[in-house]
Amino acid sequence: MILKGYANIAAGQVHYRRLHGPGLPVVCLHQTASSGAMWVKVMERMRGERPFVALDTPGFGGSFDPPQLPPSIGTYAEWLLEALDALGIGRFHVLCHHTGACIAVEMTAKQAERVASVAMIGPVPLTEAERNDYRQYYSSPFSPTAEGEYLKTTWDYLRGLGAHGDLGLHHRELLDTARAYLGRWMAYTNVWRQDFVPPFLAIRVPLLLMCAEDDVLWPFFGRAKEMRPDADSAVLKGANFEPDLDPDGVVSAYRAFLAKHAL
Amino acid sequence: MIRKGYVDAGGGQVHYRHRPGQGTPVVCLHQTASSSAMFEAVMRRWPGPEPLYALDTPGFGGSYEPDGQPTMAEYGRVLLDATRALGLERMHLFGHHTGACIAIEMADAAPERTASLAMIGPVTITRDEAAMFKSVYPKDFRIQVDGSHLRKMWDYVAEIGGNSTPELHHREFVDTARAWAGHIRVYSAIWDQDFIALYQRVKVPLWIACSPNDVLWPIFPRAKELRPDAIAVELGGSNFQTDEVPEQVVAALAAFYAARRG
Numbered sequence: 001m002i003l004k005g006y007a008n009i010a011a012g013q014v015h016y017r018r019l020h021g022p023g024l025p026v027v028c029l030h031q032t033a034s035s036g037a038m039w040v041k042v043m044e045r046m047r048g049e050r051p052f053v054a055l056d057t058p059g060f061g062g063s064f065d066p067p068q069l070p071p072s073i074g075t076y077a078e079w080l081l082e083a084l085d086a087l088g089i090g091r092f093h094v095l096c097h098h099t100g101a102c103i104a105v106e107m108t109a110k111q112a113e114r115v116a117s118v119a120m121i122g123p124v125p126l127t128e129a130e131r132n133d134y135r136q137y138y139s140s141p142f143s144p145t146a147e148g149e150y151l152k153t154t155w156d157y158l159r160g161l162g163a164h165g166d167l168g169l170h171h172r173e174l175l176d177t178a179r180a181y182l183g184r185w186m187a188y189t190n191v192w193r194q195d196f197v198p199p200f201l202a203i204r205v206p207l208l209l210m211c212a213e214d215d216v217l218w219p220f221f222g223r224a225k226e227m228r229p230d231a232d233s234a235v236l237k238g239a240n241f242e243p244d245l246d247p248d249g250v251v252s253a254y255r256a257f258l259a260k261h262a263l
Numbered sequence: 264m265i266r267k268g269y270v271d272a273g274g275g276q277v278h279y280r281h282r283p284g285q286g287t288p289v290v291c292l293h294q295t296a297s298s299s300a301m302f303e304a305v306m307r308r309w310p311g312p313e314p315l316y317a318l319d320t321p322g323f324g325g326s327y328e329p330d331g332q333p334t335m336a337e338y339g340r341v342l343l344d345a346t347r348a349l350g351l352e353r354m355h356l357f358g359h360h361t362g363a364c365i366a367i368e369m370a371d372a373a374p375e376r377t378a379s380l381a382m383i384g385p386v387t388i389t390r391d392e393a394a395m396f397k398s399v400y401p402k403d404f405r406i407q408v409d410g411s412h413l414r415k416m417w418d419y420v421a422e423i424g425g426n427s428t429p430e431l432h433h434r435e436f437v438d439t440a441r442a443w444a445g446h447i448r449v450y451s452a453i454w455d456q457d458f459i460a461l462y463q464r465v466k467v468p469l470w471i472a473c474s475p476n477d478v479l480w481p482i483f484p485r486a487k488e489l490r491p492d493a494i495a496v497e498l499g500g501s502n503f504q505t506d507e508v509p510e511q512v513v514a515a516l517a518a519f520y521a522a523r524r525g
Contacts (some may be wrong), residue, residue: 155410
């Protein structure tokens with residue numbers, strides 16, 4: 001059974017979903033502006049195979065709201081490493097998606113000895129010019145207004161990202177995105193500030209790269225693979241919501257990766 | 264410092280907020296379709312010494328989604344189990360609207376554990392009035408592909424006074440949208456509850472409050488008449504007193520508990 005809880009760190013409470021199992025835990029990091037809920041289908045399919053912990057990044061889901069804009073993606077990585085300390089987790093595998101991948105490479109850069117492998121959906125190896133280009137589309141918050149039109153804006157934005165592939169998913173993402181209207185702005189501000197490539201190139205553990213052809217980060221998937229010819233890779237379905245819309249594809253690729261490297 | 268957590272009860276995990284303290288704890292139960300977030304302003308201002316617990320009813324906030332259609336007594340039983348799992352033996356119950364309907368079930372089922380019962384908006388409706396309400400609630404908040412339910416929920420929160428600030432409107436919208444099915448479940452069960460019968464037989468000290476702009480204000484005189492022994496308080500605000508006039512709520516309730524301590 002997946003159980004929810006909070007890990008208490010100095011900055012606040014980090015919310016998580018946890019599933020017990022044998023072996024080294026898999027730590028799941030979500031995209032902006034989702035929450036750990038985006039990993040439930042994958043966790044359910046791998047029940048009994050591994051322990052899982054899906055963390056809500058600060059500013060998202062049930063986790064605390066940063067009182068101000070965090071200075072960098074590295075701060076998120078520090079918070080989540082502290083949460084894993086509080087949960088008694090030493091070494092772990094990382095399974096991450098989009099912004100979760102940006103946080104994962106910083107976690108690996110800070111505490112490489114704790115990370116046994118990295119599997120990412122939608123790596124983010126953008127140039128500075130590309131990041132500046134993306135910033136304008138993914139930074140302005142959908143802030144509440146008296147008329148409430150921000151809700152329809154959010155609903156349509158999620159449709160554009162492919163969440164309408166499942167009505168329950170569309171609703172859940174609407175809730176997560178509305179809840180995290182400030183968290184989304186904070187995370188994206190830092191995502192476009194981050195140079196993903198150096199920590200990505202520095203990863204020294206088995207690496208799995210995944211993406212769907214209709215993911216907004218698909219144009220950079222080929223580049224990520226070229227940068228890391230040693231990495232395993234898999235093409236998924238499901239637009240920007242692969243773990244919800246193609247959970248079997250995610251699980252199949254992830255199982256094969258873990259087995260190949262005897263992880 | 265308010266800490267959030269989960270406790271196992273009923274069919275899953277019940278989410279709660281907690282502010283530590285000393286003595287008999289106060290258990291706060293929210294209205295439909297809010298969550299324990301509606302007690303944060305009160306919890307932050309609470310002078311103590313009582314510890315405060317605010318629970319999310321199953322189907323709301325961070326709590327599990329119940330199977331089927333619970334009765335109000337069943338909601339009460341699950342939340343009594345939650346308080347037991349939290350290690351609370353005797354407690355003050357404090358409910359707002361639907362929370363009052365659940366709290367009175369808890370007081371009725373476990374009088375020995377109930378130190379007092381406080382209610383904002385006691386639901387002392389007759390059977391005829393219940394039938395009338397049943398024709399208006401639940402609202403059809405089912406999720407629609409075109410997103411039209413969002414506007415419906417946003418406007419509904421405004422209609423009942425949840426738009427005094429954009430932050431409150433937003434929070435109540437998010438809670439309402441999260442609990443679209445919980446809203447339907449509770450408002451399918453609540454009109455079958457005989458609140459007046461429970462209200463007349465509950466033996467614990469009573470504190471009741473309402474606001475002239477609360478939808479339940481028209482029946483507040485009846486609540487006072489039925490239980491002249493209850494301490495009755497008039498508050499400002501509308502249906503969101505714990506956010507609109509938290510100082511008034513805190514002052515009146517803290518005085519009630521202070522008097523109980525003697």
